[in-house]
Amino acid sequence: MIEALLERFAVDPRVAAAGRRAAGACEGGRERAAARATVSAQMLAAFAAEGVADSDLAATYGYGYDDRGRERYDSLLRRIFGTESAFARLSLVSGTQAITATIEACTPADGRVIAAAGRPYDTLRNALVDAPHSLARRGARYDEIPLADDGGVDHGGLERACRAGVDVVLVQRSRGYAARRSLSARECGEVARTVKRAAPQALVLVDNCYGELVEPTEPTHHGADAVMGSLIKNLGGGIAPGGAYVAGRRSVVERVAARHYAPGLGTALGPSFGLTRALLQGLFAAPQAVTECLAGLDFAAALFSELGEEVHPPAGAPRYDIVQAIRLGSRQRLLAFARGLQRAMPVNARFAPEPGDVPGYREPVVMSAGAFIPGATIELSCDAPLRPPFEVYLQGGTSRSHGMLGALLAADSLAAC
Known part of the structure; x- marks a missing residue:
């Protein structure tokens, strides 16, 4: 070549x-x-088990009720990530939106968020801390745990911080724009175990952008409560035209859907506009x-x-x-x-x-x-x-x-x- x-x-x-x-x-x-x-075999097995049919590729509009293709796609993500539920929508236009929506859905107004892997990438930190209407500006407490000397997570510092009280711990898997190393799915699971020892009720949410399908397992296989990311990065296969996702505990996904649409509407909404074929083919x-x-x-x-x-x-x-x-x-x-x-x-x-x-x-x-x-x-x-x-x-x-x-x-x- x-x-x-x-x-x-x-x-x-x-x-x-x-x-x-x-x-x-x-x-x-x-x-x-x-x-x-x-x-590759895991993806083939997921599709074989799901049983996608031609009829699932039909377009939906308006509210998007009874969109079988969308339901199939969510179910495929649930299989791939080994989670109770998944929520992928074209109206989630970026990984940053999905991550921010999940953190905000899971954090009380006076709650605390800890970034476990140092400073998040610029756009996400801005959305959480500095921008008008950000979570921190609305009263939530936000803290960052500096990285350990080896570029990984400082588990001792994280555990001490969590013992002081925390609602959500964010783990950025990829390096972003920082001189640090990326984290394996297993390392994300180790973070989850550290957090749960100190604060069993806290949720561990992993920014999974750029990391999907790189390893045979995902952070949710190792104890993370949810993963979030974009459908036009790894999972899109160069074909998906847009969208983002959240996959994890059912309670987390339901909170995100309530925040994204409105409380009480659940995950039953979201038209596909004829793009289900591209989403499934890309996956x-x-x-x-x-x-x-x-x-x-x-x-x-x-x-x-x-x-x-x-x-x-x-x-x-x-x-x-x-x-x-x-x-x-x-x-x-x-x-x-x-x-x-x-x-x-x-x-x-x-x-x-x-x-x-x-x-x-x-x-x-x-x-x-x-x-x-x-x-x-x-x-x-x-x-x-x-x-x-x-x-x-x-x-x-x-x-x-x-x-x-x-x-x-x-x-x-x-x-x-």
Whole structure:
């Protein structure tokens, strides 16, 4: 594959040589292949058990009562996450909305929320703390537990904080825009056990964005009360046109539905507008899309490591999300990376990304994206806040060849910087 790409796309000779070495270093991985096969088999089993029929694909409008396709989709998520209930709606337009809605639905007006894995990513923290009408501005208490020295959760500090009283503990699984490592599903379960020892009544809610289907198990298999995320990231398979989800304890899901629609209406609402086919097809394709994405990111890690850049995680290391961090050290190099990556995009490849202000972020952000579904970060993209240590966060890529090409062209742009 590397030779086919290098034959058709001219890159700096140093990048080409590093690309060949990186491709060789990424071959193999029997343990990872077994895990990917397990995830794929689990999705096949979920669909086989659910028994989706042609009639389930019919469109609904208005209130969306008796939408069998929507009910099938919710049930599939329940099977995948091993939960009592699930609630996926097109009217939940982002992971941030689903996460915020769940936290607010589960937190009393004078309650307390603890972020267990340090500062959440900028847009979520803004929604919870700083923005007008945020939870904290309406009277709830919000605290963050700084990360431990190893980049994981400080369980001692978390347990002490929980003993002082807490209603909701938020766990951000992915690294976000921070110099920290992502958490495995099992580590999220360890957080849940720590919290329950100190505050048995507290709810542990996991921001699962970028982490779905990366491992054979999910945080809810290990004791988390609920997970929340976007349908245009991992679960969308590059096909789903929008939406977000909550899956977990029935009591949590019912609270979210009551907050989203109105108390007493339950989960029976939500028209599909003829998009159920795309949602189901995207979910069915999601394990393979995530597999391809992980392979492309592993190549990117190997390539940029060969070129002397600091990467996390390194090639061959366990991955718990679809994000690759690459530390570039300067604003100029961040912009060069983003502009090089943009050349690989199937949409808007002729445009050059420019940094700009993004709601919820303190610094300008440069983004490279050419997705068929705007914001679908299961498709190849990168984000980079223009602040030290000037890390770029490479995401997605529904085919490994596209991920590899993006990495090569980004590296080529850096070589000319």
